[in-house]
Amino acid sequence: MIKSMFRLGIVLALFASGACVALAVVYNITGPVIKTQEERALNAALKDIFPESDGFSDITKELSSSDPKIQILSAYAMTKGGSLVGVAIKATGPSYSSNAILLSGINMDGTIKQVRVLQISDTPGLGANAANPGYYVDKAKKITFIGQFEGKKVTDPFRVKEDVQAITASTITSRSLTAIVKVSAEAASAYISRKGGAK
């Protein structure tokens, strides 16, 4: 009995080690590619939101989230010729199926410059429409869900179905994303006013 348990354990361990070795090989090949992919996506997104800026510095440690459920993953002070032109914040919070990651750019005057969806795994065709550039919450004006935040003031109420239009049949996604944008904007404008920007 003991002997057979021992034997089974060894067989299981052998198979597990074989699988581990195979995975380690694949991971070592794909790991750097995944990392550069992510970095490239972040750089492109930052450049996209603040095309006028020529540099950025990491200010993640200087910001804090006002909502325990929403986490600020990283924050960048966008600069042009050494002076601050805005703040970009990558934040994550729970959405309908799992966490969503948004990148929000905030202007020096406390308005939102742009919001990008970096990751969302909600229902395709519904919540995932938040990231769909062809899905409009306002069909007449061709405004996307995240597009509607453009120019919005940090001090606005940010209430879904009041000053924020929801994605059809995806109230939970709409609410979660709105909350992430709001928390990011608040943290960014707190940083901006500390640095002597407009209120």
Next chain:
Amino acid sequence: MKRSTAVFLQGLVIENPLAIIMIGLCSALAVTTSVANGIGMSLAMTFVIVASEFIISLFRKLIPESVRIPIFIIIIAAFTTMVDLVMKAYFPELSKAMGVFIPLIVVNCIIMGRVEAFASKESVPHAVLDALGMGLGYTWVLIGMSVVRELLGNGTILGIQVLPETYQPILFFVLPPGGFLVFALFISLNLFLKKKWLESPLGCPDPEGGK
């Protein structure tokens, strides 16, 4: 008909994993909201089932009966993780869209079922043919369903507007109840094909030991 051909053809219609055996449905219903997802999921799933059946059939004499399930899961999980990593590295957009369903291939009943019922008892070539048949059977139903759902529910195919702009998308087809309806239609279609197939001269009698 040769047994190997019969083994391969089984999975397409007569024993279609989705429409006849009816396993692995959760992810099938969840990802078929867009054609791109349907293609991505069926490719990933076909790769994992072929690779797993191959390896398990190859080592079937070395796998002790009493710990076979953990070993199957280790092997399936390893291949699934590989697919996940490769997709993240080379197809980041697709990987983003598929979200949690790629890691969930690990617990896809089709793979577990075929590995347990077939690959663990059969020779390598037959196991691979069975996996290919099952994978293709899964693929055609999945892509078919996603074409119907994306077309009616969103007016597009692969994100390209196919129906005129004035078409008001029937959101119902993208929602879960629409998934069930479309799936039911594919079950009937498959039953019809199965009947035709068995009546035709091509109709293969159930290859015994085919399971």
